[in-house]
Amino acid sequence: MSTDLLTDEPLTIGSHTLRSRLIVGTGKYASYELMGESLHRSGADCITVAVRRERLIDAAGNNLLDFIDASRYTLLPNTAGCFSADDAVRVARLGREILLGLENAGADWVKLEVLADKKTLLPDPVASIEATERLVADGFQVLCYSSDDPITARRLKEAGASSVMPAGSPIGSGQGILNPNNIRICLEYLKDGDPDYPVIVDAGVGTASDVTIAMELGVDGVLLNTGIAHAQDPLRMADAMRYATAAGRLAYLSGRIPKRLYATASSPEEGTITRQPR
Amino acid sequence: MSTDLLTDEPLTIGSHTLRSRLIVGTGKYASYELMGESLHRSGADCITVAVRRERLIDAAGNNLLDFIDASRYTLLPNTAGCFSADDAVRVARLGREILLGLENAGADWVKLEVLADKKTLLPDPVASIEATERLVADGFQVLCYSSDDPITARRLKEAGASSVMPAGSPIGSGQGILNPNNIRICLEYLKDGDPDYPVIVDAGVGTASDVTIAMELGVDGVLLNTGIAHAQDPLRMADAMRYATAAGRLAYLSGRIPKRLYATASSPEEGTITRQPR
Amino acid sequence: MSTDLLTDEPLTIGSHTLRSRLIVGTGKYASYELMGESLHRSGADCITVAVRRERLIDAAGNNLLDFIDASRYTLLPNTAGCFSADDAVRVARLGREILLGLENAGADWVKLEVLADKKTLLPDPVASIEATERLVADGFQVLCYSSDDPITARRLKEAGASSVMPAGSPIGSGQGILNPNNIRICLEYLKDGDPDYPVIVDAGVGTASDVTIAMELGVDGVLLNTGIAHAQDPLRMADAMRYATAAGRLAYLSGRIPKRLYATASSPEEGTITRQPR
Amino acid sequence: MSTDLLTDEPLTIGSHTLRSRLIVGTGKYASYELMGESLHRSGADCITVAVRRERLIDAAGNNLLDFIDASRYTLLPNTAGCFSADDAVRVARLGREILLGLENAGADWVKLEVLADKKTLLPDPVASIEATERLVADGFQVLCYSSDDPITARRLKEAGASSVMPAGSPIGSGQGILNPNNIRICLEYLKDGDPDYPVIVDAGVGTASDVTIAMELGVDGVLLNTGIAHAQDPLRMADAMRYATAAGRLAYLSGRIPKRLYATASSPEEGTITRQPR
Secondary structure, eight states: GGGGGGGOOOOOOEEEEESOOOOOEEETOSSSSHHHHHHHTTOOOOEEEOOSHHHHBBBOBGGGGGSTTTTTEEEEEEEETTOSSSHHHHHHHHHHHHHHHHHOOGGEEEEEEEEOOTTOOOHHHHHHHHHHHHHHHTOOOEEEEOOOOOOHHHHHHHHTSSEEOOOOOSSOOOOOOHHHHHHHHHHHHHHTTTTTBBBEESSSSHHHHHHHHHHHHOOOOEEEEEHHHHSSSSSHHHHHHHHHHHHHHHHHHHHHOOOOOSSTOOSOBBBBOOOOOO | OOOGGGGSSSSEEEEEESSSSSEEEEETOOOOOHHHHHHHTTTTTTEEEEEEEEHOOOOTTOOOOSSSSSSSSSSEEOOEEESHHHHHHHHHHHHHHHHHHOGGGGGEEEEEEBBBBBOOOOOOOHHEEEHHHHHHHTTTTTEEEEOHHHHHHHHHTTOOOSSEEEEEETTOOOOOOOOHHHHHHHHHHHHHTTTTOOOOOEEEOOOOHHHHHHHHHTOOOESSSSHHHSSSHHHOOOHHHHHHHHHHHHHHHHHHOOBBBBOOOOOOBBBBTTTOOO | OOOGGGGGGGGTTTEEEEEOSEEEEEESSSHHHHHHHHHHTTSSSEEEEEEHHHHHHHOOBBGGGGGGGTTTSSEEEOOOOOSSHHHHHHHHHHHHHHHHHOOOOGGGGGEEEBBBBBOOOOOOOHHHHHHHHHHHHHTTTEEEEOOSSSHHHHHHHHHTTTTEEOSSSTTTTOOOSSOOOHHHHHHHOOOOOTOOOOEEEESOOOOOHHHHHHHHHHHHHESSSSHTTTTSSHHHHHHHHHHHHHHHHHHHOOOOOBBBBBBTTTSOOOTTTTTOOO | OOOOGGSOOOETTTTTTEEEEEEEOOTTOOOHHHHHHHHHHTOOSEEEEEEEEEHHTTTTTBBBGGGOOOOTEEEEOOOOOOOOHHHHHHHHHEEEEEEHHHOOGGGEEEEEEEETTTTTOBBBHHHHHHHHHHHHHTTTTEEEEOOOOOOOHHHHHTTTTSSSEEEESSTTTOOOOOOOOHHHHHHHHTTTTTTTTBBBBEEEEOOOOHHHHHHTTSSSSESSHHHHHHHHHSHHHHHHHHHHHHHHHHHHHHHOOOBBTTTTOOOOBBBBEEEEEE
């Protein structure tokens, strides 16, 4: 983007190293062409792809993967649409096979989603823990989608997840970070004695400021899809999300001023629980 | 920054045209060198400078203006530290003389601040209206700092202000936009039948997301100082603010997704009063 | 209500002393009968009445005042619907005559509203200050509706207002207290060296919690109308508002626990700017 | 409290019927005398008591239960301080024995807390589900403390809980309802086809407005302890909480006005997802 970001460390998740802290999905675009250009503008070098067949092949018989330059992006297969641990494990393995066939570096990891309910698409904590354990045992690096409950997040790390990905708000809801307090406690737990453990906000991002706020809390990255794909102008929103990620990351690293009732107040109002950069 | 922003219009205020929608101040830096580099990184092409003598000359006798490349930046003289209309008018005229001496394009405009109270630095609505009228009569293009009260904002426009600059929160408080509802009504009033009238959020910005949120509301620009100057790392925060401005502007132009309780909800939760881009 | 509230002081505004800290309006009810019962349930002993003739007499020719027991309530005439200082002064004087005719104790005070715009019903700060000065000179005790701008609020007190009544949000908007920070600064200014000066939140209250939150900030009372009159069940909402006023007042006097990220955190998160009871 | 509340239904949880929708705890008071008077003022007819021995007997050897009129209150034994399902089940059974000995009606139910972490006191979702199943199988009516994750809440109901009690925020944090969105989805899930299923917000309440806001969301009751016990004036705060519960319940039943940008706006701003009373 510009030289100033070179001073930031890249984002390391398991054995993968990413230049961009924004990971984007491929669903819900009006066309594969629009998707491709939006991915490009987002600045992401990691793209998550739903493995279930009905999501890889569109009505016209086009294969999504034909529209993504696999030499440029690390693919992150995901188990979107899975509602049980069994189903998620099966789909994760299918994704591994497909990516091995493509010789893509993403064959060894998976974004695990085990959902509990078709209406809200909220994650199932118990099945997510079980599926994480099974996939880790099978050699996967697991990035696990989760609610923002800090205890569930900690359990997922204990189950072997390479990254825990708490939701800001329900998938596609566009509400941003509804409970920054929970994200702060997730960060305390997951980075306790392990400051480089990657925590990524996944789901609920509606607009650029949601990304910036997430990054300012000290998370390591943001994953989003609908916020770009369903914006009225996805290309411009992809640009916005790229800038928003950089803005939030840099603001976090910069150490913001405290909040005060007014400037000359003798003591800061709040913000004392802001995580400071290392 | 990158080609994508070339598709946006520049920001026009009176007879001035700015590439960047971020305007930054020069106060409170640890050194003039740090100030100079921070201004550069912010991407701003308009810099606001307090005209009062004690703010132009530092303890070592250095003149602030010697550290700003006047060929590169449009200077926007401001009346910071003035607590009456008389004082503000006098200082504005002094600024004009200084900038005429520098042959800087900023000689014909002024950022008007008439403050009511040294403790909170809140603006005085009555004196601000009076000073605006007098300075406009004297040929100035006036950009007037204001509270976020929409009626006062409208009065300032009626008094001839080239731009009204409502505060997000008190100067230096770092609280961001405390009342987005008021900013929305300010925009309704000030842009009614006059969509290009420039509205700039001035004051209260603490971190990058505050800028992004302001721009997403549909304001035309943001002016800030302390948020960069007093950050632990002003250079990185200047970068953050530059990106945050671009992110918020582009998100506003992109038309964000609606907020919903969850994705499959049949009707959007809120956000129906979001100003849409023209 | 119950004995516990007897330990609280009554609310004193100028020469008037009120048992209840909730003041309610009489507008917008489906019928005068419903209004009368709602007033009763609200627990208020002060009722504000719009003086303009079209608001006193309904379509059937009934006079509002015939439905209010003037021996039970102190009437507070208001200048709702006035859009200039002249108009407001004229209406205030008319109200005085009417109440003198009724021999009601409310003849010597007025709730002053000088509005700036029919669309938003926001108050006009300049005209409000002028009208306050004129009415005070004419012997009125003036309770002045205002924006939440602390400087305007202070000016109104300086102009002689017996009480300043900042809006929580626009009249009828139901948004509650949009900017608690401004209410806190209003309290700092208006009670500086004068802790008994009455500050009353007027306008914007939508539901019970809005009242409780206002009282917890340390204001002396709340004035509302639409929140009860346009609720689906005004009688129950009148009860709710009565309880909400007591709850907020007592909570303010009780000294709440600090906010913390979690219970065993060593330091409170925020709330340090909460006004503590005297 | 007053006749108006007689029109509300009592709160039914399993086989128990409560007049008050506020349930209070007995911990953290400066003295048992202060506790007793605070319980009285809160208006609660159900009191929750920690069963662990070190919490029943104070340093002077006094037994908490000697200070509670068991003929007046239904006792709700709780498993506070338990960090595993085994421990919680054991403590629940101990509580049953103690209450059977007292011939108190509360012997057949338990407030189940299975905590995951001493620092944050957040609940353990997996162990809570397991303990619920075991206690239900053992004949208990289980009221289960939970995070606000709607999926975990639904699982607890499926495990047989008589009531699910989502946290507003961490125990003792005083932050109120951090994520109303989650509480709304909890209500959708738990009351789907079962509108009388009791949902009670437990934990995080700091002041009166937190209770009012919780009740306005449509929950059936609120359980709290620290907010009263650690207030500077617990007696007054107990009064405040009693009123706040009534205010929120009545406001919920009343059907509040919609929120609008300003009164004459043509469409409501938000609030469209507010649960309406049946």
